[in-house]
Amino acid sequence: MPQYFASFQHSTSRENQPQQHTHLVLLNTGIKDDGKGCALDGRLILENIKTFGAIHENEIRRWLHQELGVKTKDVTYERVVEDKTGKTKTVKSKSFEIEGVPKELCEFHSKRREQIEAVRLPTDTKIQDKFKVLATRKAKEERVDREALFLEAREAAKSFGFEPKKLLGREKSKELETKELEGIKTNVSRSLSETSKYKGAIKESDVFTQTLKESKGRLTTKEAQNFSKDFTKEYLHAIGNSNVHTLNKKGVELSQSDSLYSKVRDKLISPLKRILPEGKPLSYQYRKAQYEKRVQKALKKQKTFKRKAFLLYMTGKISRKKYVQIRDDKGQPKTKLGVNAKWLLTNKISTKQRDYLLKKIEQERLKQEQAIESKTELQKVEERPINYKENERER
Numbered sequence: 001m002p003q004y005f006a007s008f009q010h011s012t013s014r015e016n017q018p019q020q021h022t023h024l025v026l027l028n029t030g031i032k033d034d035g036k037g038c039a040l041d042g043r044l045i046l047e048n049i050k051t052f053g054a055i056h057e058n059e060i061r062r063w064l065h066q067e068l069g070v071k072t073k074d075v076t077y078e079r080v081v082e083d084k085t086g087k088t089k090t091v092k093s094k095s096f097e098i099e100g101v102p103k104e105l106c107e108f109h110s111k112r113r114e115q116i117e118a119v120r121l122p123t124d125t126k127i128q129d130k131f132k133v134l135a136t137r138k139a140k141e142e143r144v145d146r147e148a149l150f151l152e153a154r155e156a157a158k159s160f161g162f163e164p165k166k167l168l169g170r171e172k173s174k175e176l177e178t179k180e181l182e183g184i185k186t187n188v189s190r191s192l193s194e195t196s197k198y199k200g201a202i203k204e205s206d207v208f209t210q211t212l213k214e215s216k217g218r219l220t221t222k223e224a225q226n227f228s229k230d231f232t233k234e235y236l237h238a239i240g241n242s243n244v245h246t247l248n249k250k251g252v253e254l255s256q257s258d259s260l261y262s263k264v265r266d267k268l269i270s271p272l273k274r275i276l277p278e279g280k281p282l283s284y285q286y287r288k289a290q291y292e293k294r295v296q297k298a299l300k301k302q303k304t305f306k307r308k309a310f311l312l313y314m315t316g317k318i319s320r321k322k323y324v325q326i327r328d329d330k331g332q333p334k335t336k337l338g339v340n341a342k343w344l345l346t347n348k349i350s351t352k353q354r355d356y357l358l359k360k361i362e363q364e365r366l367k368q369e370q371a372i373e374s375k376t377e378l379q380k381v382e383e384r385p386i387n388y389k390e391n392e393r394e395r
Contacts, residue, residue, distance in 0.1 A: 340358075
């Protein structure tokens with residue numbers, strides 16, 4: 001069933017200062033297929049209230065660009081709030097303003113904001129904040145002379161040296177280039193990445209809202225809707241059959257492009273490719289194969305070293321005693337204490353040699369323990385009585 005909103009354009013605040021805003025009214029009634037009247041389910045509207053606000057801002061910004069040629073710029077508002085644990089944090093909200101309007105003039109026309117900020121506290125909850133906004137708001141005047149208010153606004157602008165006519169025609173309407181569309185994609189992916197951190201998931205309405213915000217009036221509502229649908233298909237992964245999504249691998253890469261992480265990653269990618277060939281994951285099998293390769297390489301080096309020692313002995317450059325020591329690893333300490341003492345007190349063995357000797361001593365110790373265990377097992381078997389098997393059967 002189609003729904004119709006009544007739109008009311010207002011141009012002043014409760015303090016009778018310039019403030020362009022729109023009120024939408026929807027009748028809370030509908031007709032079922034059987035002809036009976038019923039109330040509307042407003043939950044869907046409340047869930048998408050931020051999206052409606054983004055559509056309104058995008059349309060105003062586009063109208064300023066396309067129809068009047070007025071330039072706009074993004075503005076970030078910050079407010080310090082305190083949570084239940086007593087920790088303070090800065091909450092940021094984004095909007096836009098017309099470029100070229102003096103800041104002093106904006107502050108002059110912000111009496112309502114000053115009233116609200118005067119009573120706000122960092123510890124206020126959303127409900128308390130809303131209550132204070134309503135409590136400080138005065139009743140609307142029944143009869144307001146709009147022409148007189150606009151004349152006052154023009155006089156105030158002149159007092160600050162501001163001429164609105166000079167802002168017209170500064171922005172030329174043009175079609176979006178591919179580079180600009182890619183920039184919107186990147187910004188949307190980054191915003192959605194932050195959204196998924198505190199929400200845990202991404203809805204299709206979140207994609208549409210962020211697209212409208214990053215559009216900055218360059219896309220129409222229909223174009224932004226098509227853009228968000230294409231973005232969802234390409235960069236998001238649906239969780240089951242629900243309307244909830246997460247960023248896929250391509251979306252995560254897009255959100256990290258041009259970031260500090262990506263710059264560091266790009267610098268490290270070439271040495272990482274040398275260490276880890278492409279297509280070789282860090283699995284157990286891969287690490288085991290790499291370890292075996294290192295062992296084989298070490299054994300090959302050891303054989304080469306002994307072969308060189310043999311050649312030196314055959315040419316008479318080293319004695320037989322020295323060659324036998326190298327071949328049989330003789331002449332070195334036989335205990336861990338001796339090896340560590342020689343490594344610490346003298347410079348005759350390197351760290352690699354020390355590790356090799358300690359490993360060899362440990363291997364010899366294990367071999368001796370295994371030999372002793374096997375010997376004791378044999379002795380137990382020999383000491384058993386002749387009728388051992390018969391006794392076991394009787395048991």
